[in-house]
Amino acid sequence: MESLTGQHIILIIHYFFFVYGFLAIGSYLFLTVVSAFETSEYVKKNKFVDYSEILASSISPSISIIAPAYNESLNIVENVRSLLSSHYVNYDVIIVNDGSKDDSLELLINAYDLVKVNYLVNKQIPTKPLRAGVFKSTNPAFEKLTVIDKENGGKADALNFGLNVSSNQYVACIDVDCLLLEDSLQKMIKPFLEATDHKVIATGGVIRIANSCTIKDGKLLDVNMPKKMIERAQILEYLRSFLLGRMAWSRLNGLLVISGAFGLFDKKIAIEVGGYDTKTVGEDMELIVRMRRVMEEQKVKYRVAYIPDPLCWTEAPDNYRIFISQRNRWTRGTIETLKMHKKIGFNPKYGALGLLSYPYWLIFERLAPIFEVVGIIYFTVLMMLNYVRWDFSLAFFSLAYLFTLLLSIAAIYSEELTYHQYKKKGTGFKLLLTAILEPIVLHPFVLYAAVRGNYDYYFNKKKKWGVMQRKGMGTTAT
Amino acid sequence: MDNLKKIVLAEDNSTLSLLLKFRLEKEGFQLFMAENGKEAVNQIETNNPDLILTDIMMPYISGLELISHVRNKLNSKTPIIVFSSAGQEEMVLKAFNLGATDFMGKPFSPNELVIRVKRILS
Amino acid sequence: MDFDVFVNYYNQLPFLIKVVWIISVILFIIIIVSIFYLKIYRTRLRNSTAETQKLVTEYEIQLINYLYAEEGQEEQNSIIEKLTFCISSKSKRKIIKRVLLKLKKEISGEIAVAIQNLYRQIGLLNFALKKLDHQNWYVVAMGIRELKQFNIKDAHDAILHHVNHSSKEVRKEVQLYLVSLFHFKGLEFLTKIETDLSEWDQIQLLEVLQKNEDQQDVDITPWLNSNNDSVVMFSLKIAEIFNQYEVQNHIIELLHHKNNIIRTKAILVLGGMQNLDFKHEVMNNFEERTLEEQQALFKIFEPLVSNNDEWFLLKYSEHYNFEIRLEALRLIKNFSPDKFALFKETTNNGQFLEMLNFLTDN
Numbered sequence: 035m036e037s038l039t040g041q042h043i044i045l046i047i048h049y050f051f052f053v054y055g056f057l058a059i060g061s062y063l064f065l066t067v068v069s070a071f072e073t074s075e076y077v078k079k080n081k082f083v084d085y086s087e088i089l090a091s092s093i094s095p096s097i098s099i100i101a102p103a104y105n106e107s108l109n110i111v112e113n114v115r116s117l118l119s120s121h122y123v124n125y126d127v128i129i130v131n132d133g134s135k136d137d138s139l140e141l142l143i144n145a146y147d148l149v150k151v152n153y154l155v156n157k158q159i160p161t162k163p164l165r166a167g168v169f170k171s172t173n174p175a176f177e178k179l180t181v182i183d184k185e186n187g188g189k190a191d192a193l194n195f196g197l198n199v200s201s202n203q204y205v206a207c208i209d210v211d212c213l214l215l216e217d218s219l220q221k222m223i224k225p226f227l228e229a230t231d232h233k234v235i236a237t238g239g240v241i242r243i244a245n246s247c248t249i250k251d252g253k254l255l256d257v258n259m260p261k262k263m264i265e266r267a268q269i270l271e272y273l274r275s276f277l278l279g280r281m282a283w284s285r286l287n288g289l290l291v292i293s294g295a296f297g298l299f300d301k302k303i304a305i306e307v308g309g310y311d312t313k314t315v316g317e318d319m320e321l322i323v324r325m326r327r328v329m330e331e332q333k334v335k336y337r338v339a340y341i342p343d344p345l346c347w348t349e350a351p352d353n354y355r356i357f358i359s360q361r362n363r364w365t366r367g368t369i370e371t372l373k374m375h376k377k378i379g380f381n382p383k384y385g386a387l388g389l390l391s392y393p394y395w396l397i398f399e400r401l402a403p404i405f406e407v408v409g410i411i412y413f414t415v416l417m418m419l420n421y422v423r424w425d426f427s428l429a430f431f432s433l434a435y436l437f438t439l440l441l442s443i444a445a446i447y448s449e450e451l452t453y454h455q456y457k458k459k460g461t462g463f464k465l466l467l468t469a470i471l472e473p474i475v476l477h478p479f480v481l482y483a484a485v486r487g488n489y490d491y492y493f494n495k496k497k498k499w500g501v502m503q504r505k506g507m508g509t510t511a512t
Numbered sequence: 513m514d515n516l517k518k519i520v521l522a523e524d525n526s527t528l529s530l531l532l533k534f535r536l537e538k539e540g541f542q543l544f545m546a547e548n549g550k551e552a553v554n555q556i557e558t559n560n561p562d563l564i565l566t567d568i569m570m571p572y573i574s575g576l577e578l579i580s581h582v583r584n585k586l587n588s589k590t591p592i593i594v595f596s597s598a599g600q601e602e603m604v605l606k607a608f609n610l611g612a613t614d615f616m617g618k619p620f621s622p623n624e625l626v627i628r629v630k631r632i633l634s
Numbered sequence: 635m636d637f638d639v640f641v642n643y644y645n646q647l648p649f650l651i652k653v654v655w656i657i658s659v660i661l662f663i664i665i666i667v668s669i670f671y672l673k674i675y676r677t678r679l680r681n682s683t684a685e686t687q688k689l690v691t692e693y694e695i696q697l698i699n700y701l702y703a704e705e706g707q708e709e710q711n712s713i714i715e716k717l718t719f720c721i722s723s724k725s726k727r728k729i730i731k732r733v734l735l736k737l738k739k740e741i742s743g744e745i746a747v748a749i750q751n752l753y754r755q756i757g758l759l760n761f762a763l764k765k766l767d768h769q770n771w772y773v774v775a776m777g778i779r780e781l782k783q784f785n786i787k788d789a790h791d792a793i794l795h796h797v798n799h800s801s802k803e804v805r806k807e808v809q810l811y812l813v814s815l816f817h818f819k820g821l822e823f824l825t826k827i828e829t830d831l832s833e834w835d836q837i838q839l840l841e842v843l844q845k846n847e848d849q850q851d852v853d854i855t856p857w858l859n860s861n862n863d864s865v866v867m868f869s870l871k872i873a874e875i876f877n878q879y880e881v882q883n884h885i886i887e888l889l890h891h892k893n894n895i896i897r898t899k900a901i902l903v904l905g906g907m908q909n910l911d912f913k914h915e916v917m918n919n920f921e922e923r924t925l926e927e928q929q930a931l932f933k934i935f936e937p938l939v940s941n942n943d944e945w946f947l948l949k950y951s952e953h954y955n956f957e958i959r960l961e962a963l964r965l966i967k968n969f970s971p972d973k974f975a976l977f978k979e980t981t982n983n984g985q986f987l988e989m990l991n992f993l994t995d996n
Contacts, residue, residue: 082803154992156956227834429654436661462676527694527737621743
């Protein structure tokens with residue numbers, strides 16, 4: 035009798051993993067197909083857009099680029115120059131120096147002829163106070179630049195200060211070390227201006243990996259494939275995530291995340307919902323979820339748009355230590371956001387947001403690493419008890435592996451058929467090789483970081499509310 | 513043949529530069545072509561032209577940088593005519609500040625360009 | 635035999651495992667095929683770029699030769715013949731169009747006209763006109779765009795026919811065609827349009843209008859009274875940018891429009907025209923107006939303020955909105971400095987004082 039229940043339990047566990055795996059594969063397949071449709075439509079429609087018209091126009095709406103900086107003195111002068119070289123006409127750049135302990139401010143003052151100006155801040159969102167004050171350039175060539183020096187309060191707090199200061203209709207929140215292509219702003223603003231029967235609350239952009247690319251004077255001159263496997267594997271990962279996943283979610287109007295490294299927001303709405311949350315490490319995801327939540331509650335017809343063009347390039351971690359700490363932070367951000375807004379989950383009042391996006395994120399993003407670890411432990415136990423049918427396991431492993439590989443190849447196809455950034459001979463092969471190796475060389479670290487994130491969230495309280503640590507190379511792409 | 517006036521033409525639109533080359537050669541000038549700012553700098557340094565025609569927007573080195581290079585690095589007073597497109601008014605102003613001699617807004621008429629070139633070189 | 639062992643092994647497997655193996659094999663085959671295809675695709679992409687470049691150079695030379703050959707001469711005719719032959723191939727047609735366009739964009743005057751003639755002579759025009767009746771929106775939009783780029787005015791009626799097409803892209807191309815080629819006259823479509831003009835469309839159209847200096851007098855009043863709110867907005871922008879003072883009275887009527895965005899824009903436009911009549915109209919029922927309208931009034935208020943408006947400024951220096959408060963105080967500082975000084979002495983509200991101090995220094 036007892037062994038029978040034991041067997042039952044084992045059977046249930048098996049079925050659980052089987053169904054979970056089946057659903058995961060099914061949902062990925064579904065998203066891939068949706069993204070294929072959306073991509074082909076986007077490319078077709080985009081052919082008719084003459085961006086040069088809108089770029090020159092002084093009647094186009096005003097945008098502020100808000101870039102928080104913390105101890106970025108190494109590259110800050112160059113980075114600001116790149117931000118100032120956008121081709122859009124009606125925009126300004128707000129650099130928020132978030133209590134940096136280095137000489138960022140002095141460097142900026144010298145490079146851009148800055149002087150302190152009188153400034154009255156409309157404190158719509160509470161933030162940490164100013165430190166040295168607000169600076170503008172005396173050189174008319176840099177009239178678009180405002181530098182704010184405030185006391186340290188973290189990235190979210192710095193962005194909020196930028197929201198308070200901006201007098202423009204839209205804000206582009208970006209990481210200061212990002213390289214924006216010159217036509218980024220007009221491409222990102224387009225969804226806002228095109229909508230007639232609904233409101234666009236935010237547009238998300240793609241993050242591309244700039245490692246090994248040739249950059250001069252804030253311009254991307256040449257796209258190269260980096261040498262290290264960890265960098266290449268991330269390129270593939272980003273392609274999968276941005277060209278397949280997000281593209282599909284944008285079609286379903288279910289995007290929950292806009293990359294903190296580059297997103298454009300309707301400022302009025304962002305302020306109305308209270309700006310960025312300073313208490314989470316996942317402030318980029320949390321803001322979007324909150325904005326969507328408020329829209330749903332106010333019954334406004336809205337959309338979160340997405341532009342798949344390669345507009346924003348940034349350095350990705352090139353060693354495992356930084357990579358793990360970055361992913362650890364993303365994991366905690368996801369957990370916190372989902373927890374803060376658990377009211378939305380499985381709640382038909384929130385429409386597709388509650389019934390589709392939220393559950394997907396919970397089950398396949400938030401819980402996947404946990405299930406995976408449980409699976410591994412379970413398998414180890416079976417192995418020790420000598421219960422493993424190795425030939426059966428081989429069947430499942432090969433299915434899982436081949437499916438992952440197929441998804442990566444689909445992402446490579448998507449890239450080749452649309453933007454084809456990696457033009458050089460031999461890079462196609464390198465990408466393929468990466469796709470073949472990635473499950474072995476990168477995935478274990480992704481899994482480890484996710485587990486660490488969970489551990490830190492539940493057991494390491496000090497880190498939970500800790501000040502965001504920004505490494506020179508650190509980026510936020512989720 | 514030595515007394516042919518030399519012109520360096522920096523323009524990344526290959527069709528336009530071919531058209532202008534034919535037209536100006538017909539008028540009796542010797543043309544040196546450059547597809548980008550970098551090549552233009554090389555052509556200028558090796559050929560010491562009597563006139564420089566350059567587009568404002570070019571890959572690698574922009575027309576503005578080109579002007580600044582000619583005026584400040586080479587310390588040359590060679591006349592420079594810049595081509596600009598709609599919406600680049602700000603750049604045209606900068607070009608004049610850097611020492612451009614004249615400018616032509618695209619789309620322009622090649623005949624008009626020839627007239628201006630002749631006037632400057634006569 | 636090895637193979638038999640394999641088959642026997644497979645046959646004894648449970649159903650589920652069989653399924654897993656079958657799917658794995660299918661995936662494996664798909665992967666192999668797509669890898670090979672990817673290789674072919676990348677190679678072809680690289681080669682075709684080189685091939686295209688070669689053709690571009692060839693057609694460029696022919697085009698230039700055509701343009702500098704004497705009209706009606708042997709050489710010109712032989713080039714026309716050659717190109718006419720080439721356009722039967724779709725890929726070559728595309729490249730020829732690209733070369734023509736590349737030059738036409740940068741050139742004006744007689745050479746631009748010559749390019750246009752060549753476009754007709756080699757038969758490209760017929761291909762474009764055929765596209766207008768196509769089923770697929772994409773083809774129609776492409777055709778209209780091409781006719782716009784080559785400045786083909788005779789297609790006017792056929793294109794205007796598509797003004798309410800179900801595809802947004804086609805509609806946009808129709809509008810751009812009309813306004814690019816016929817400027818203000820092309821705006822006649824505003825009477826016919828039943829869909830919304832997005833802000834993006836409006837900006838593009840205004841850009842095109844601004845580029846053409848021949849600003850004819852068009853009467854925009856019918857559009858200011860349109861039932862289509864987006865058309866009203868667009869006409870307001872036209873009135874603003876092209877300084878149409880003569881329609882001011884019609885714009886004043888829009889202060890009572892049902893749409894908040896239109897009322898707000900009307901205030902901004904009238905303010906820009908420094909119209910004094912509307913000021914009292916807005917001030918008198920200021921309380922009932924939306925925050926957007928109130929902000930709009932204060933944005934354009936400065937040149938309109940007279941000494942009689944002091945009560946109004948004083949009243950709204952305590953408005954709940956930051957910008958309105960700040961602007962009201964700034965105007966008080968300019969128009970009645972003694973009142974402003976009095977404020978500074980008497981207030982004990984920290985935030986208020988901060989604002990006053992800021993204004994004193996600026």
